Amino acid sequence: MSSTAQTHGRPRRAPTMADVAQRAGVSHQTVSRVLSNHPNVRDTTRAEVQRAIDELGYRRNSSARALVTRRTLTLGVVACNPTLFGPASMLFGLEEAARDEGYMASAVTLRRYTAKALEEAIDHLSEWGVEGIVVIVPHREAVAALAELRLPFPVVTVEGGHTLPIPGVSVDQELGARLATGHLLGAGHRTVWHVAGPPDWLEAEARVKGWRETLEEAGAEVPPPLVGDWTPLSGYRAGQELAGRVAAGSARRSAADVTAVFVANDQMALGVLRAFREAGLSVPGQVAIAGFDDIPEAEFFAPPLTTVRQDFAAVGQASIRLLVDRLEAGGLPDDERVVIEPRLIVRRSSTLT
Template sequence: MSRTADPAAPRRAPTMADVAQVAGVSHQTVSRVLSDHPNVRDTTRAEVLRAIEALGYRRNSSARALVTRRTLTLGVVACNPTLFGPASTLFGLEEAARDEGYMVSAVTLRRHTPKALADAIDHLSDWGVEGIVVIVPEREAVAALAELKLPFPLVTVEGGHGLPIPGVSVDQELGARLVTGHLLAGGHRTVWHVAGPQNWLEAEARVQGWRATLEEAGVEVPPPLVGDWTPLSGYRAGQELAGRVSAGSGRRGSPEVSAVFVANDQMALGVLRAFREAGLSVPGQVAIAGFDDIPEAEFFAPPLTTVRQDFTAVGQASIRLLVDQLESGTTRGGERVVIEPRLIVRSSSNPS
């Protein structure tokens, strides 16, 4: 009695031998086509490619790794991936890696202790990654990297300052200078600042750019208020600033609050709410600007002036630095790629 295949049974994945049989060539010829070997006739190559498409053949990456000793997989360690900046950077890295023909294996961290970072790198090493990109926005994480012995090439994003490790970053100080200069050009006597967490390198650079611009303009530098990147911390800072807003001089000897640079757009959202609840007009009484240009920024009330970071360019530069090291077999030392930000002017700082 003959047996018939069960249509509900799982279909066996096609193999290289199946491709060879359908194309009428040898297993070795299929392998040469897949590796883009030059010694294959065009007609034969076309037959093999047609067979691959007809069968839906997919190369077994594990088998390939055994032969070539390459996994074509890159690792990423991302700190605080729920925040817009790290999340957007991670997406840009994954997209750039695919364009270069690599897969990405990511480990996300909420705490950046030396042990957590070392464990993440060990985990990725066990999975056979060829190199790693580490998004290290906090000073603690950068210090931890300096203590690690790395078994493969590594590139840092927004960190690694002073380390003999190649890295990519947005020019945070320039972004802060652009937005602070824009607010001063609007006729404000000074610009207040709601800063990010003090242990974040990006927040530190934005404070430096803001402060330097005010000092160069010869205007008073108000004490910065410190937040934690969240709208709630921005709201609380906005409540404090709202109490200082007046038509004349500031309270307790502080300069008048008529312009505020907020270190990220989420905190700026909180500041806007606090000002709205206090009955303050933006930008009529107080001009506000943020940083990051999150997708929602242009839909704030009013639309938010901010600084745009090119996370696609960050991802491409980071992956290119890593792949160049893998392909050349050399390290790049402390080479750094710096991406320029762009000021986006909207009505929160620009009365019409």
């Protein structure tokens, strides 16, 4: 099967289809037919060709093939810092889904989301002949930049918001925020504070919106959200800030006292937990906390973290599906959306047992 052993004589040059043809005593076209499983090849011929292929360790030259078929079977992915759990999982799912569809996925990762970086990444990909790309753009400026570009191949966004005439997939961030906030309110808290992500991230914005609206609908006061940058450190700082506002002892309680916090991702929630711990506050005793993402560590935080789980694999599959559909059929609508529903995972950090 993979006995590509031609290490014997001289590995001069990779064998070509003509070499195989000659060895099997047929024309190169017959070899081509065997390779592409064309039905009209006699069994004995097929076997002989196959034997020649195996003996020579022949592999089709993908460039020549791509040149004539005008199909590179390659998809591009533009992603952001994939050391974060979310983006990494998405990339993983994306690549796997592409492979299942018979495509190769090539990712370019961005350190920062600027219009220029995005453009360069797309440039780099199209230089290599991708047939289409998936852009993971949870960032406002990047989305705007993407809208400007007129690309000669299909594009699908992930978490790119729903304002562009570009097909896209996203998790319902707003719903996720509603689930978390509603859960905390349901546990009897007068209101829920929020540690938000960076304001230029669409996901952060949507989570703020879901949180705010849930509070408003419940007639609860809406405290000013604190702002972090997704890192544990920023959560820690926000946590220190919040710790100062927790009602000390059973002194005069005001509606603005911090008794519940919805943190926009798990890493920041970890920082908040540390700040509270250092301030001597008990979670969930004095303050209840919920996060977002359900990173593998969340279950083992102190205490285990209530959070919102996103199905990244589903997002990856859906976006590849959207892209491949556009490659193989044509004229599909530019405003197709797939929305994946998140799920609330309740753990100790929000429940007084």
